[in-house]
Amino acid sequence: MVTLKQIAEELGISITTVSKALKEYPDVSKKTRKLVRETASMLNYKPNSFAVNLRTRESKTIGLIIPVIVHHFFSSxxxxxxxxxxKKGYLVIILQSNESYELEKKQVDLLLSKRVDGILISLANGTADFKHLNDVIENETPLVMFDKIAKMVKCSKVIIDDRKASYKATQHLIDIGCKRIAHFRGPLLPQNSIDRFLGYKKALLDNGLEYDSSLVYICECGDMSFEEGKLNAQKLLKEHKDVDGIFINTDLVAIGAMTEFMKQGVRIPEDISIVGFSNWFMASVISPSLTTINQPGLEMGINAFKLLYKEIKKKKKNSDFSFKELVLDTDLVIRESTKN
Amino acid sequence: MVTLKQIAEELGISITTVSKALKEYPDVSKKTRKLVRETASMLNYKPNSFAVNLRTRESKTIGLIIPVIVHHFFSSxxxxxxxxxxKKGYLVIILQSNESYELEKKQVDLLLSKRVDGILISLANGTADFKHLNDVIENETPLVMFDKIAKMVKCSKVIIDDRKASYKATQHLIDIGCKRIAHFRGPLLPQNSIDRFLGYKKALLDNGLEYDSSLVYICECGDMSFEEGKLNAQKLLKEHKDVDGIFINTDLVAIGAMTEFMKQGVRIPEDISIVGFSNWFMASVISPSLTTINQPGLEMGINAFKLLYKEIKKKKKNSDFSFKELVLDTDLVIRESTKN
DNA sequence: CTGAAAGCGCTTACAG
DNA sequence: CTGAAAGCGCTTACAG
Incomplete structure (x- = not known):
């Protein structure tokens, strides 16, 4: 591998001058600069990033911890x-927590010891303790949380308004005439699962419908989502034959439920209307196609990085920085599963 | 940040000894070792990986270049x-080439200048020139290609036998009685698109069926796959009403085609049987469910890393290393789109 | 405009 | 068993 020293020797000048010439320092003569640049490209010089990292104390690399990768929303x-x-010259190291708090903790530690310039994270469902996140902040490493966040942790965040979105979803079911609306919710812990439940409940009450907790079914929303949808659909058919609409926490669970309903001869939307959440590509191609809330994954990713980037820049300059909480818009995509 | 120097000063010993104690060198007294370890953990010492990288000339980081991320197979x-x-203590930097040769080239360069310990790559559809890959090899950076590979490049590879898999798919169509079988193929360049086409053709000929090139339709298989499936289905219905089976390069295109057929009242599988490729999760939940070739994404990832890891180890020890080409098994998953 | 020198924080061959 | 010293390849404050 070619080093500055070799270029310097080749030209009979000092390492300092070579370094400066390559970095556009103004105090190098044009002639020298040209010579250095030519020699560098001739020798196919590439700066040793290990040395650069050590000197500059930054790696132009950030870490990303995500609960699952094989998932339409998260991969977006x-x-x-x-x-x-x-675009900004940063590389991204990706780690998957598999919805495990223990793993997530280890991975945060790993990224910290790798000295990434910043960390982006969407929490595992099981994460209830936030010490590892506060460690990041104490360590002065910029941190941005997205989608599955912890309200308590003081950092920038990018989320959607889950409560509003699920209110909209439930309102839609009410608008098309559903009277008895069930909810398949996510696990008890993560904030967005809670918020979606609350939006559902509020929509019912605001419209003078009774809230019946026995109509709320829980899903873990892990690898078994599709099966959970089926199982809950079975249970629901046994326990509450009068249900005519369901708002379901996630598209995949919704698709499982629809599969079970159709198998048992329950017609969608004639007998039961269904609204999902996320707008996976799949939702548009199944039959009947699924009404759902569009969750802007790509935008979330873009904005999460932008916030992190700003924080990295600010911290580098030691200038003031205040956290931002960005709430992205969602919209209801009406399809066949709720036609009236 | 705590450094070796601080621990050394704290204990009144040399940096050398501290370093050795922390790294389990045998020539340090038990007493000293214990003291050092205690102090290190008390001060929450974490080695500065930038310095370690510079000294050891390795970063325990590898690069991965992949055509698309939001894709069931690739995300697996x-x-x-x-x-x-x-598991092996390596982190992964992920880059997406977006099926662009130009981007792919830049990204290879970027990873090389970051001095990753190895590179895993699945080629963009447009990649026909392999200089950038040979640069990696010349640079002595271990390289493993998977799925979309270049036969010409001398490195380890993990693939499936596309020809055999598509032969199996086509044979299945023939076995259930199809006489006039079309093929929606992928772009002209990538090897697996070629191989899938060849497997289709061979199955026809081996079974005494005529090969008719006008029954082969091309898809770019980019972001527009679903639409391409629809379009090709439209064309096919106009041009070849007698087709009773189609083997389609990718599930997503197949699902697009199915959507169009059903819209036009063509029954699946009664009028046309369809086989896809990849076994996306979606294939199992649409209706009719899609017969397809199961492509083992997870296994491919695991094996690709294992091969890369072996090569990294060998190169470090300067021992001999020979490239391996691993061919993973695929199987035909028979579902409703081809019932007879 | 040029360059000698210090230093980032480690590792390791070598001397004692 | 311990430690002084060299060196990985850069960057940059400072002197001239």
């Missing part, structure tokens, strides 16, 4: 982050 | 790679 987020990062 | 590969890498 990843795409947004990587593309934006590349 | 990513998952396999990351998990395996983490």
């Amino acid at each position: 987020v990843i795409k947004g982050i990587i593309e934006q990062a590349e | 590969v990513i998952k396999g790679i990351i998990e395996q890498a983490e």
Whole structure:
């Protein structure tokens, strides 16, 4: 590998001058600069990034921890982050927490010891303790949370208004005439699962409908989402034959439920209307197609990186920085599963 | 940030000894070692990886270039790679080429200048020149290609036998009685698109069926796959009403085609049987569900990393290393779109 | 405009 | 068993 020293020797000048010439320092004569640049490109010189990192104390690399990768929404987020990062000259190390708090903790530690310039994270469902996140902040490493966040942690965040979105979804079911509306919710912990439930409940009450907790079914929303949808649909058919609409926490669970309903001869939307959440590509191609809330994954990724980038820049200059909480718009995509 | 120097000063010993104690060198007294370890953990010492990289000339980081991320097959590969890498203490930088040769070239260069310990790549559809890959090899950076590979490049590879898989798919159509079988193929360049076409053709000929090139339709298989499927289905219905089976290069295109057929009242599988390729999760939940070739993404990722890891180890020890080409098994998943 | 020198924080061959 | 010293390849404050 070619080093500055070799270029310097080749030209009989000092390493200092070579370094400066390559970095556009103004105090190098044009002639020298040209010579250095030519020699560098001739020898195919590439700065040793290990040395640069050590000197500059930054690696132009950020870390991303995400609960699952094989997931339409999250892979869209990843795409947004990587593309934006590349534009600004940053690379992205990706880690998957598998919805495990323990793993997430280890991975945060790993990224910290790798000295990434910043960390982007969407929390695992099981994460209830936030010490590892506060460690990041104490360590002065910029941190931005997105989608699955912890309200308590003091950092920038990019989210959607889950409560508003699920209110909209439930309102739509009410508008098309549903009277008895069930909810398949996510796990008890993550904020967005809670918020979606609250939006559902509020929509019912605001419209003078009774809130019946026995109509709320819980899903873990892990690898078994599709099966959970089926199972809950079975249970629901046994326990509450009068239900005519369901707002479901996630498209994949919704698709599982629809599969089960159709198998049992329950017609969608004639007998039961269904609204999902996320707008996976799949939702548009199944039959009947699924009404759902569009969750802007790409935008979330892009904005999460942008916030992180700003913080990195500010911190570098030691200038003031205040956290931002960005709330992205969602919209209801009406399809066949709720036609009236 | 705590450094070795600070620990050394704290204990009144040399940096050398501290370093050795922390790294389990045998020539340090038990007492000293214990003292050093205690102090290190008390001060929450974390080695500065920038300095370690510079000294050891390795970063324990590898690069991954992939055509698209938001894609069931590729995101499964990513998952396999990351998990395996983490087990061996490696982190993964992910870049998306967007099926662009130009971007891919830049990204290879970027990874090389970042001095990653190895590179994993699945080629963009447009990649026909392999200089950038040979640069990697010349640079002595271990390289493993997977899925979309270049036969010409001398490195380890993980692939499936596309020809065999598509032969199997076509044979299945023939076995259930199809006489006039079309093929929606991928772009002209990538090897797997070529191989899938050849497997289709061979199956026809081996079974005494005529090969008719006008029954072969091309898709770019980019972001527009679903629409391409629809369009090709339209064309096919106009041009070849007698077709009773189609083998389609990719599930997403197949699902687009199915959507169009159903819209036009063509029954699947009664009028036309369809086989896809990849076994996206979606294939199992649409209706009729799609017969397809299961492409083992996770296994491919795991094996690709394992091969890369072996090569990294060998190169470090300067021992001999020979390239391996791993061919993973695929199987035909028979579903409703081809019932007879 | 040029360059000698210090230093980033480690690792390791070598001397004692 | 311990440590002084060299060196990885850069960057940059400082002197001239």
